[in-house]
Structure formats: C-alpha cells, structure tokens
Amino acid sequence: MIKTEAAPSNSGLFKLWYHRMASPVWFYRISGKLLPWLWALFAVLLVTGLYGGLVTAPADYQQGDSFRIIYVHVPAAWLSMFVYMVMAVSGAIALIWRIKLAEMVLVSCAPIGASFTFIALVTGSLWGKPMWGTWWVWDARMTSELILLFLYLGVIGLYSAIEDKRMASRAVAILALVGIVNIPIIHYSVEWWNTLHQGATVTKFDKPSIHIDMLIPLLLMAGAFKVFFAISLLLRTRNELLERELPRKWVKQLVEENDG
Amino acid sequence: MLLEVVGLHCTRGYRALFSELAFTLEAGQLLLVEGHNGSGKTTLLKMLAGLREADDGQVLWDKQPIQAWGAEYRQQFVWLGHSNGIKDDLTALENLHMMQALGGEQAGFPCRDAKSCVSTSTVLERMGLAGNGHRFPRHFSAGMKRRLALSRLLLSSARLWILDEPQAALDRAGIQMFESMLSEHLQRGGSAIMTSHHEVGLRGPHIQRLVLAA
Amino acid sequence: MLLEVVGLHCTRGYRALFSELAFTLEAGQLLLVEGHNGSGKTTLLKMLAGLREADDGQVLWDKQPIQAWGAEYRQQFVWLGHSNGIKDDLTALENLHMMQALGGEQAGFPCRDAKSCVSTSTVLERMGLAGNGHRFPRHFSAGMKRRLALSRLLLSSARLWILDEPQAALDRAGIQMFESMLSEHLQRGGSAIMTSHHEVGLRGPHIQRLVLAA
Amino acid sequence: MQETNAFTTLLKRDFMVAFRHRNEIFNPLLFFSLVTLLFPLGIGPSPTLLQTIAPGILWVAALLAALLAADNLFRTDYEDGTLEQLVLSPQPLPLMVTAKVLAHWLVSAVPLLLLAPVLAVSFGLDAHAIGVAELTLLLGTPVLSFVGAIGVALTVSLKRSGMLLALLVLPLYVPVLIFGSNAIDTAAAGLPVSGQLYLLAALLVLAVTLAPVAIAAALRMSVSQ
C-alpha cells in the first residue's frame, strides 16, 4: 500500500530512497533494529557527561556549584531550537513529496520539542534565582524561548483540534514552516534588544570564557541529549505509525508475530 | 468517455463505506447516486470533485487522474453541495455576477446563440426569482436560497454537473423547473452526477443508477 | 379545541405574506401548511411557536393567547425547525438525555405503560440509528442528523408537534418511519402542524390543508 | 426539583463539551499568558517599568481573555439550533443561562486564576500584592463572564460580531478594570484595599442577580430574528 503517484523520477537512487522512506514497514523494521544501539550510546554519553560535569569539573570561581545546572540547561536549550528545525524540515518534506512518514515525524517532534523548551525554561529560572535573585526577568533570550514554547504549543493545539489526522498533519506542516521565521528572531533578538536595554544574561556569561574541563562534559551532555531526542522521536513515530496503519495488513501480521 | 472511476475505496473512521467502486460517465449521461442515509453519497461526490482524497483508487477525467489536471479539471464541472454557496450580504444579482467571475470562461459549450448564453436577469426569471434581483438572500426563504444557488447551473457552460440533493427545500414547481434544466443540459451533451431522495422524473437509457449500500 | 388562530397577519419588509389567517386545530388533527417557496410557511410556524410576534391577530391555546400562558405553553409542544438542534460534541445518546432534561415533564400524555414511555436507547433503535449511540453527530451524514433531531418527538410527551419540513434529508425508509410516528401520535390524540414539500402518505378527515399563496 | 435537574444537566453538558475539546481549556490560559508576554516585548524588559505597569497589564489581559472566550458562549448553540430549543423549553431561561455562564466561567476563568500568580511573580510583584490580585480576579472575572454573556446574547444572531461584541462589552468592563488594577496597585504600595474589594463584590452581586434576566431577554430577541 505505497502511494507512488507523486514520485519524482530523475534519479534511480533517489527513487529507491524515496520508496524506502515512504514505506512504513521498512521504517518500522529499521528503527526497531536501531533503537538498542541508540540506547547504548545514550547511556555511555550520559554517564561520562554526568561524571565529568558533576565530579571532575571544578566549581566555578563566581557561582560555586550552582553552575552545574548548565549541564542540563544548555543542552536542553540547544535542543529546543534544533527540534524545531527538524520539525520544520520534515514539514516541508511532508508538504512537497507527500511522504506520510515525514508527517508522522513532524507531529512526533512537537511534544518533544515542547518538553525540552520547558526544561530549558525551568532550569533557566532555577538558575536565575541564585544568580540574579529572581526567578524571571523579561530579557530577550528568556522571552524568546517562551515564544518558542508557544510555537510548539500552537502546533500541538492545532494538531489535536483537527480530527482527520492526515489533514491535521498537513495543517501543522504549514504552521511549522511559517513559524520558522521566528527562529532567527529568537536568536538575534538578544542583540536587537540590547540596542536599547541592558541584556542580563549574555553580558554576564560571555565574559568568563568557559574552562575546558567544564566544556567537555557540556559537549558530552549535549550529545546525550541529542541521542535521547533521536530515541524518543523514533518511539513516538513508531507509535503514530501503528495507530494510523491499524487497519493495514502488516500491522495485523506484526501483532500476530508478537502474540505467537 | 468523460469521467471514469476505477477501484475507488473509502473508509471513514475505520469503517469501509464503499470499495472497488467503478463506473464511467459519458457525454449526455446522468448518474443517480442512491443509498440510504449515511451510505456515503456525499463523500463520493466530494471525491469526484477533488475535494476529498480517495483512500485508494482513482478518478479519471479524459483518461488522466483529476489531480494531474489541477485547475483545468475544475473548469470542467460545477459543484453544488449541501450548502448553497451564496453570500447573504450581496444582492441576488451581485451573487450571480460573482459566480460568473469566479467560474471564468468555463471550458465547455461555447455560446452559439443568444439563447444559450444567458444573462443574469433572465436566469433569475427562469429560476422564479424575478423581482428579487436587488433583494438580499438573507431575506429569502430556504427554497428561494436554493433556487438562487441552482442559478449557478444556468450561468455556467461546464460540461459536468455534480449536485448533492439539488431539490432540497424546493417546492413542486421548483423541482419541475430543475428537472427541465437538467434534461436540457443532458440533451445538449452535458453530463450530471447527482444524489437525491426524491424520485427524479426523467426516464431513458442515458440514466444510470448507482446504489451505495454500506 | 387546542389551538386557534384568529385574524393572523404578517408582513415582511413591506410585503404582506398572509393576512386574516384563521384556523383551528383539535386533538388528533394534522394541519399541513403548504405553499410555494417563500410563501411564509416557516414564518407562520415561528409565530405559532411564539418565536415571532404576529403583526396582527392572535394565536390562542385553550382560548387564551399564547403570550399569556408563557412557559406553560412551551410545555405543550415540541418544535423542530430547519436546523436540527443537536450538539455535534455530545454523543447521540447524550443529546437525547439533554433533550429529555430540557423538555422537563411535558404536560401531555402521562406514561401509562412501559411502551409509551420510551427509553433513549429504544428511541435510537426506532430511528434507525442503533449502534450509533456513542458516536458524535459531527460524524453523521445529513440524513442521520435529521433522524437524531426527530428523536425529540419520540422522547417528548407533548400534545402538539410543530415541524418545519421534517422529512428534509431523509431517505425513503426514513420518511416512512416518520409517517408512522406521526400517525401514531395522531391516533393517541396528539396534534401536529407541519410544512412539507413531500407528499404526505396519510389520509383521512383529520388532515387539514392550509395553502399559503402570497 | 425539575429545574435543578435541568440546571445541572446543562452545566454538565457544557462541561462535557469543553472537556471534549481538551485544548480549549488551555486556550484562555495560553491566550492570557501570550497577551501578557506581548507587553515586555513591546515595551522592553526594564524590570522596574514592568513592575509599575504589572497590575494594569494583568487586568487588561484578563479583560481581553474574557472577551475572546465569551464569543464561544452562545455562538455554537445558536448555529446548531440548540439555542432555539433552549429558548422554547419550558424551563426558566434565566436559570438555564446561569448554568451556561457558570460552566463557562469555571472552564475559562478558573485556570486563569491559577496562572495569574505565576505571571505576577514574573513581573516582580510581591506576595501581598499577588494575594490581592488573586482576590480581585476571583471577584472580577465572574462579572466579566456575566457581562460578556449579555453582549454575546445581543449579538449572537449577527454574522460578523467579534468586533461589535468588543465595542459593546469593553466599556462595561471598565469599572472592573479600574477597581481591580487599582486594588493591586494600592496593595503593592502597602496600603489597605478593602474599599476596592467591597466595590468589586458589590459588582459581582449585581451581575449575578441581574445579568441572567438581561441575558435571557436578549437571547429571546436574538432567536426570534
């Protein structure tokens, strides 16, 4: 049951890839095989990252140990923007080539992205309390991160509001693509705002260039977060796939295999 | 062969409405889609108009899938669904002008004589709405609105009519008028697909029936 | 005498629709309001239900103007207009429960035996919607929605039915079912006023016709 | 008995409909925070400035959220014909209408009450001021719901009424806005606020007793068109 009417016919290799990518069965198999490896990679990165961050890295000369929240905050913040890009790109693929799998990736991205955005916000404001003596300042970076959260929530809200899920994912793809305009704004608004007002975060934290013993665990943690994103994305997409393809033959076969 | 449907399949919420549906429609033919309430008539019509994607199977116009034709296919037919598609805040005549402008020069019957190329006011007269041209449809009764919506058929020169219960809300005179419009259209080589719970007064070999039974 | 109409007069936008309209309706009688599109049937029905004020004349229930009865008059009848009055976001069964709760104990036929006091699920079955009780009407076809709306009649024990084109969107089986409901209602002493462009299959001296010709 | 039955059924119905659209419950909340967020973006992040205008912002956002939410109150009922049936039902209409407004308030305003302290903190208001803000919202938002319902009942039969509704309703919201934001302001300055709170309470009593009758009359008018 593979829809092929929109298949571009320029390159054989591309065509092969296209068919593969569009095939739910193929995706389900491969992702099933990939998952254990990803889990292992995640475990390694997480353990080394945490060990480096919590044990070997020296305490900050200004902030003491409270800086260690950086190992959650920064990876989560980076990921929050990365996930949006993944979402928008799969949205474009879904709209242009009508690949169902891209639709499912798209809708699976949104809750994950929203969660990481939320984590970045919470850890940020947890960090803000000891640093600035307040949970929240309306500075550019924090506000724009909040807007990112709303972009995600908009995607989730729209998807849940439209009942026909194929229509819904098409709608959400359009929205995600339009919302991409905001990403550079989020990134640069720090500078634009500082033309008039003092930004609290950037000036404060760019000065002490980060110590190499702090940086390596940070990068490891960032890697761990990325792998974790990949894992949860695969899991969600597989779920979505099963739900949508429920009446199809291969799902029934799968259920029988698992029962037997 | 104008329209051809091959292996059309439709599920709504896990329930199959119809599957392996196939038929062809030639010039001058009328297809009556029948079936009890909820059997999928409206859904089928939407697929034929390209408003809904088929779960499987294809709708071909002139041997090409309608998706491939794009806007060109939309030039070939007029659609009248459950809702009338008229604006309450434009007068009846303004509504007709609007329909003309949006329809464009529909690829269909050229205007040969003055009689076949109707003006908006004669259309109103024919539809029994004479004298209502400058009134607003929000002041119309249900049946008068439906009559105005049906004017669309007279204005367009499209070859295919796709109509979902066109006689709804019409009185007896209205139904007769509609039937005469329809038979004229068929006689000059047009085709039509329609659903109806009313008995249609036309007879002949050019009338096919398709009964959906979910 | 249940309902009496005296010298009713109606203008809509300078145009008189009907004037000096008068009729009476007794228990067990059916009044068919007929007339071409735009003749004022819906308008008349709205006046009878107290939804619209008459420009002149009166509608009397039990010899008192309906305005004087207030809520008590509203206990006496069920109304079904052009729109169905069902909520898309409640399941079919929940819609029925809602109708029951809002109807209250309608002053009408008391529940003598189990048969006349129907439960919501038997109503659904009777209306040909068995198995759809837990589905949402937004997933229903036009005719299924109309069937659900007509369930209101079975649930209520009101003596008077006021119906505006009840058969709209129904298939043939649906129309038959409606007619049998109606004749049952008339037999047990109920009355009804309805408009319809369909031929109604009931015959007898208890059926009056009122033709509006504006 | 019968009336209370109809009352609770209607209340339950509107609840059920709201929960069926689960996202709808979060929407007034999200709207409230989004509107609040627009101000720091438009005005700039200066904490002292934001703190000064925080009470006004909170209440303006509450007003706008109430306004937008109100639009839903009778519109769908009007369009699907259930409003007609409600008006024709023998149950007392003002009571039925109260059930609907109550359900609407519970669904659209109560979540807002829960979120307001968080937003207040983000603007740097102190604990006392936040407490007063909660109280004013608790007293004020039902007034907004009832008054909004009058406006909606009057305009529900008009096709394109969003703006018109705003024009009818916003001027009526002004007293609530003035007392509400003034109370928070005063509390932030450490002064007593019982005066404003009493006034808000009086408005609430007035709204609960009189609005249902007005709403019912307006609905009868709208349905008969």
Added chain:
Amino acid sequence: MQETNAFTTLLKRDFMVAFRHRNEIFNPLLFFSLVTLLFPLGIGPSPTLLQTIAPGILWVAALLAALLAADNLFRTDYEDGTLEQLVLSPQPLPLMVTAKVLAHWLVSAVPLLLLAPVLAVSFGLDAHAIGVAELTLLLGTPVLSFVGAIGVALTVSLKRSGMLLALLVLPLYVPVLIFGSNAIDTAAAGLPVSGQLYLLAALLVLAVTLAPVAIAAALRMSVSQ
C-alpha cells in the same frame, strides 16, 4: 486578463460586503482606541510613564485589533459555502486569496493608520516618533493581515477557534511587534531607525510573496474536511 477580472471582482465583492455593514469599518478603529484607552485606565494617568510605554501599547493594540479582525476573513465564506466554491473555481487560488486579504487590510487596517497619530499625540509622542510610528504601521499591518490569514485558513473549519487562532497567530506576530515598537522607541530617543524599517519591509516582502501560497494550501485543507 481573466484572472485579473476575477481578482478585481473578488476585491470589489469583499469591499461591498464590508460597506454593506458600515459599522464594520469603524469597529477595528473603535476597538483599537478602546484597547489603547484601557491602559491609562489600568495603569494610571502618569504622563511620563504613558509616554515611555506608548510605542508598546500602540503596537500591542494594533496586534490585537488585527487578530480580532482576522477572524472574519474566511469564516462567513466557509459557513455559507462560498469558500468551497472559491476553492473549486478554476481561478488561481493564491491570487484570489490575495484579493481577499488586500480587501481585508484596506478595510480593517487603513482606518487604523489614520487614527494612530491622534492616539500617539494623546500619549505625548513627538512629531518624529509619530512619523516613524505611521511608517512602521504602514509596513507592519499588511504583514499582520497576511499572517493572520494563514492562521484563519488553518482553523476556519473548527467550530470554536477564536482562542486557538490567537495561540497560532500571536507568536508569529512577535517579530512585527518587536521591530515596530522598537523603531518608535528608538525614534523617540532621537536615534536612526532605518535598520528596523528595512527589516519590517523585508518581512512585508516575505509575507506578500509567500503567505498567499500558504493560505491557499491551508484553505484547500480546511475545505476538504
């Protein structure tokens, strides 16, 4: 030729419909001034404070007015079935959609442009800042109309969408808000503002070229439900 004919007819139609509801033309205007007025009421009358926050308030009010006005853009067309007919017409949909958005902008935003200087004066902005405010509004409001239209096109098939629309659209309005209010702020401080104006112009170009395609796609999606 044929397409431009359809374009102008559609533009004229929407104009005509708007002028038939004459009050509709004043509504965005009144809403704009009402919302702007709420702030002095909520925040208090201090002139220096109001002057500081004036750019933000002007733009927030413009945003909200655009949001509320947008809701009308396709809703009635959807409900009366003319949207279905538009989508099924052989005319190019993005072009038709542009006609509708253009008519909408002319009707709902242009009056706002005329009123804004008056409001700006009442907040104590100087002539230069007012000029810049006008320019930002001129560049920014079409963007709001086009972006709002995307949101409406996505949600028009949903029964109760007012709040959802706000959730979708307001985050997308943020860039316009930031550049717009920032430009006025900067102008009031006597600094050059060409940077922000260029960015707004860039957003406008982006919106005019890309939004119609997105709107058309969203409408096709909505109608096919």
